[in-house]
Amino acid sequence: MKSILKFGLSALICLFFTLLLNNPIPGTQIPPLGKVLNPFTGFWQNGEQEIKKQETVYLEHPGLTGKVKIIFDQRRVPHIFAETTQDAFFAQGYLLAQHRLWQMDISTRSSSGRLSEIMGTKTLERDQLQRRRGMVFAAENAVNNWKKAPEFSFVEAYTNGVNAFIDQLRPADYPIEFKLLNYKPEHWTPLKTALFNKAMAEMLSRANEDIEMTNVRKLLGDSITADLYPQLYPNESPIIPNDVVFDFTPIGLSETSPPSIGLIEHKVYSKPPPQLGSNNWAISGSKTASGYPILCNDPHLGLTLPSIWFELQINTPTSNVYGVCLPGVPGIVIGFNETSAWGVTNVGHDVVDWYKIKWTDANKEKYLVDGQEKSAELKIEAYEVKGQGTVYDTVRYTQWGPVVHQHPGKLDQDLAMRWVAHNSGGNELKTFHGLNNNSNYTDYRKAITNFASPAQNIVYANKEGDISITVQGQLPIRTLEQGMTVQSGESTTADWRGFIPMDQLPHVKNPVRGFVSSANQRSTNANYPYPYLSMHGGFEAYRGRTLNRKLDTMEQITVADMKALQTDVYGLKPTEALPALLALLDQAELNQSEKKYFNLLATWNYQYERKASGPILFNTWFDNFYKKTWDEIYALAKDHEMSFPRNRRTIALLNEAPNHNFFDLQETTDKKETAKDIAKMTFTEMAKKIATWEGDGNTLEWSNYKKLSINHIGFIPAFSRTDLTVEGDPKTLNAIGATWGPSWRMIVAFGPGKPKAYGIYPGGQSGNPGSGNYDNMLEDWADGKYYELELMDRQ
Amino acid sequence: MKFILGMIGMIGAGFLAAQILPWWSAVLISFIAGAILNMNGWKSFLCGLVAIFLLWGLSAGWSFHHGSFIIADRMGELFGGVGGVALMFITGLVGGLLGGLGSMTGGYFRKIF
Numbered sequence: 001m002k003s004i005l006k007f008g009l010s011a012l013i014c015l016f017f018t019l020l021l022n023n024p025i026p027g028t029q030i031p032p033l034g035k036v037l038n039p040f041t042g043f044w045q046n047g048e049q050e051i052k053k054q055e056t057v058y059l060e061h062p063g064l065t066g067k068v069k070i071i072f073d074q075r076r077v078p079h080i081f082a083e084t085t086q087d088a089f090f091a092q093g094y095l096l097a098q099h100r101l102w103q104m105d106i107s108t109r110s111s112s113g114r115l116s117e118i119m120g121t122k123t124l125e126r127d128q129l130q131r132r133r134g135m136v137f138a139a140e141n142a143v144n145n146w147k148k149a150p151e152f153s154f155v156e157a158y159t160n161g162v163n164a165f166i167d168q169l170r171p172a173d174y175p176i177e178f179k180l181l182n183y184k185p186e187h188w189t190p191l192k193t194a195l196f197n198k199a200m201a202e203m204l205s206r207a208n209e210d211i212e213m214t215n216v217r218k219l220l221g222d223s224i225t226a227d228l229y230p231q232l233y234p235n236e237s238p239i240i241p242n243d244v245v246f247d248f249t250p251i252g253l254s255e256t257s258p259p260s261i262g263l264i265e266h267k268v269y270s271k272p273p274p275q276l277g278s279n280n281w282a283i284s285g286s287k288t289a290s291g292y293p294i295l296c297n298d299p300h301l302g303l304t305l306p307s308i309w310f311e312l313q314i315n316t317p318t319s320n321v322y323g324v325c326l327p328g329v330p331g332i333v334i335g336f337n338e339t340s341a342w343g344v345t346n347v348g349h350d351v352v353d354w355y356k357i358k359w360t361d362a363n364k365e366k367y368l369v370d371g372q373e374k375s376a377e378l379k380i381e382a383y384e385v386k387g388q389g390t391v392y393d394t395v396r397y398t399q400w401g402p403v404v405h406q407h408p409g410k411l412d413q414d415l416a417m418r419w420v421a422h423n424s425g426g427n428e429l430k431t432f433h434g435l436n437n438n439s440n441y442t443d444y445r446k447a448i449t450n451f452a453s454p455a456q457n458i459v460y461a462n463k464e465g466d467i468s469i470t471v472q473g474q475l476p477i478r479t480l481e482q483g484m485t486v487q488s489g490e491s492t493t494a495d496w497r498g499f500i501p502m503d504q505l506p507h508v509k510n511p512v513r514g515f516v517s518s519a520n521q522r523s524t525n526a527n528y529p530y531p532y533l534s535m536h537g538g539f540e541a542y543r544g545r546t547l548n549r550k551l552d553t554m555e556q557i558t559v560a561d562m563k564a565l566q567t568d569v570y571g572l573k574p575t576e577a578l579p580a581l582l583a584l585l586d587q588a589e590l591n592q593s594e595k596k597y598f599n600l601l602a603t604w605n606y607q608y609e610r611k612a613s614g615p616i617l618f619n620t621w622f623d624n625f626y627k628k629t630w631d632e633i634y635a636l637a638k639d640h641e642m643s644f645p646r647n648r649r650t651i652a653l654l655n656e657a658p659n660h661n662f663f664d665l666q667e668t669t670d671k672k673e674t675a676k677d678i679a680k681m682t683f684t685e686m687a688k689k690i691a692t693w694e695g696d697g698n699t700l701e702w703s704n705y706k707k708l709s710i711n712h713i714g715f716i717p718a719f720s721r722t723d724l725t726v727e728g729d730p731k732t733l734n735a736i737g738a739t740w741g742p743s744w745r746m747i748v749a750f751g752p753g754k755p756k757a758y759g760i761y762p763g764g765q766s767g768n769p770g771s772g773n774y775d776n777m778l779e780d781w782a783d784g785k786y787y788e789l790e791l792m793d794r795q
Numbered sequence: 796m797k798f799i800l801g802m803i804g805m806i807g808a809g810f811l812a813a814q815i816l817p818w819w820s821a822v823l824i825s826f827i828a829g830a831i832l833n834m835n836g837w838k839s840f841l842c843g844l845v846a847i848f849l850l851w852g853l854s855a856g857w858s859f860h861h862g863s864f865i866i867a868d869r870m871g872e873l874f875g876g877v878g879g880v881a882l883m884f885i886t887g888l889v890g891g892l893l894g895g896l897g898s899m900t901g902g903y904f905r906k907i908f
Contacts, residue, residue: 014897
């Protein structure tokens with residue numbers, strides 16, 4: 001009896017510990033420790049030293065038709081040599097899975113609202129929002145579209161490649177994040193490729209300020225809105241040079257403006273940071289030292305580990321291309337081949353509109369348009385929530401789009417979202433395949449007309465000497481200011497008038513000035529016949545002008561000049577604001593530390609360099625000045641979602657209208673402040689704040705103040721890098737924010753032979769936090785260094 | 796002698812089982828070994844503990860030496876800031892605890908008959 005008891009007790013304890021270590025601890029972040037810690041299948045199996053030597057492998061799989069040779073160079077960049085295009089895409093899929101499998105999984109889960117399957121209830125709300133936004137709907141529409149074209153076989157080959165890699169994995173080989181989150185990789189599908197593209201569209205084209213601007217108009221009135229929130233500024237330097245004539249007959253234009261609508265009480269869901277953007281340019285041989293064109297591109301995106309880009313070369317008997325791709329999407333997005341190079345920046349146009357729905361029944365199944373009752377399409381969405389079972393909810397699709405903002409209990413407050421990405425035509429597969437294989441300007445134009453969303457400024461250069469840029473994408477035809485505010489969904493007059501025909505999109509080839517460029521600023525001057533709005537309540541204000549001014553004056557340009565320009569940290573904003581601000585201060589009134597700061601600012605050369613003190617002083621001062629200036633709007637924003645006037649407008653008022661009503665502080669009823677009062681007040685505040693900061697032992701240098709964090713996609717701190725010191729500012733060409741910046745810097749210089757190319761991205765080829773190739777390019781990137789990109793010959 | 800031989804046997808069998816079975820094979824092997832060895836409770840526990848401690852700890856050490864030092868350091872940070880080498884020791888202890896419990900349970904199982 002005693003022995004049975006001893007056995008029972010011992011077995012119980014043993015079983016308890018085994019089960020405990022086989023499962024995540026409920027309610028905590030603790031992973032299944034037995035699975036994770038054991039040296040045979042746990043994290044110990046995820047170690048990889050940094051590989052620095054060249055290595056050749058042959059990919060063998062029954063799914064391949066020919067021989068596939070892959071040369072990994074010293075930086076772990078694979079150079080694929082395949083005998084057919086299908087095999088090349090198979091290999092690309094295989095390699096991406098090998099290096100970035102968890103990133104591919106989590107990105108597409110996030111896009112399709114499936115995070116709760118692995119994270120539990122904490123991500124359910126986010127998942128539901130993604131489904132209401134119609135992300136899966138959009139991706140399904142894209143796949144149906146792809147299926148009509150022969151290029152669909154490329155996604156299929158890519159999919160097979162990803163799955164071939166997944167199928168040979170043992171649990172010990174699963175990327176570490178699968179082990180920590182306790183789930184298995186699942187098969188890739190073409191839908192996931194589309195979901196990845198839609199996640200990009202979401203990041204780059206979902207922003208809008210419609211709700212905020214509706215409230216601004218209602219609360220401030222039309223004339224103040226027009227004064228403080230202009231769409232056009234003097235001295236604009238648009239993407240398409242001012243001497244380009246728009247020689248075509250526009251279609252679908254009409255004069256009627258949408259009627260205004262009451263306050264919108266919905267909270268705005270979080271948006272991607274407005275500064276996400278990019279620079280690209282191409283310089284004609286007439287301005288370069290070599291006499292051949294140079295093309296440059298640096299897309300500024302949220303910086304993560306693993307990086308959003310993966311570098312590779314794809315060589316087939318019919319094409320030879322090098323560049324970066326997205327983990328989950330076949331082909332090369334930004335790159336070059338033997339004859340041509342191309343790059344992209346985001347088009348800032350607003351391609352989202354909101355429509356207020358008037359339901360006629362309590363179940364919200366029918367709504368009114370033009371006095372007629374229409375039926376909404378009800379889609380039941382199921383969420384397999386980890387630890388909770390299936391949760392259902394309903395998404396209502398109206399003729400405008402899915403209802404995203406819901407007001408339970410009210411029948412006239414729901415907002416439906418019309419977004420180009422929901423059912424954009426076009427075919428990105430054709431675009432990138434076309435660009436990858438292009439050999440001349442005609443090929444480039446033909447390839448990009450297939451590109452619909454998210455709209456991109458696609459820059460191009462080739463060996464023959466052509467340079468060009470096109471504002472490419474599906475862009476709605478609207479009336480003036482239509483879509484700036486929420487519209488009533490009760491009338492079809494609020495609908496878009498179609499899309500701008502592809503051959504009427506802003507475009508220029510070989511302009512007189514000898515360069516083409518873009519930095520997310522306005523596409524054109526006011527002569528372009530189609531009205532358009534910025535998705536951020538104003539187009540990019542500083543980088544575009546900085547870039548064009550610099551390029552205008554440069555001659556005999558070399559690659560070294562281009563490196564310097566991509567990493568340029570000159571600030572146009574302080575150039576325009578600081579002299580006016582300083583002039584408003586009375587130097588005799590300043591105390592000793594204020595005088596010191598005044599002198600530092602007065603002698604600052606507007607460079608956001610590591611050692612400079614000006615950036616700290618100016619940015620802090622200007623931020624305070626901005627907040628005090630717009631105190632009236634901040635006060636309104638406590639109760640309503642509000643849009644804020646742009647820096648550029650603020651600086652224009654400072655320079656031109658220092659007695660503007662808005663400089664008056666709301667809190668002081670007895671006094672009318674002017675820009676001078678605000679400048680003095682905020683300078684004193686800044687001086688105190690910085691003196692305290694210095695007093696805490698900090699040296700007054702930009703790099704001590706500005707920090708860049710590059711977080712792991714799953715926000716695991718141990719897999720993130722938060723210690724990076726960098727130069728620049730969101731508004732300099734080297735645009736770096738707190739968590740975002742140039743995600744890939746590329747320079748391609750043409751010459752008589754193959755192009756010479758240079759590039760770098762902040763990360764590493766491997767997505768494995770246990771690999772030496774996970775973040776090995778970060779320091780060089782932060783230091784503004786480049787690697788040579790080798791377009792290897794077929795061998 | 797039985798203790799030493801049993802321990803070596805457990806390490807060998809545990810290593811082989813781990814190549815095909817999930818992580819809990821360590822418990823299974825130590826249970827079977829415990830039943831075969833038929834030692835008294837504490838001795839049985841100690842034998843399993845040392846065996847699986849060595850198996851897991853040394854295997855982790857081998858991985859550490861062959862490139863897993865980066866992941867070990869990152870995982871150590873994740874587990875509250877312990878170093879990679881300390882994590883090797885912790886890995887051994889966790890395995891050892893399970894091995895000891897398995898082996899002890901196996902020993903007690905044998906005693907029933």
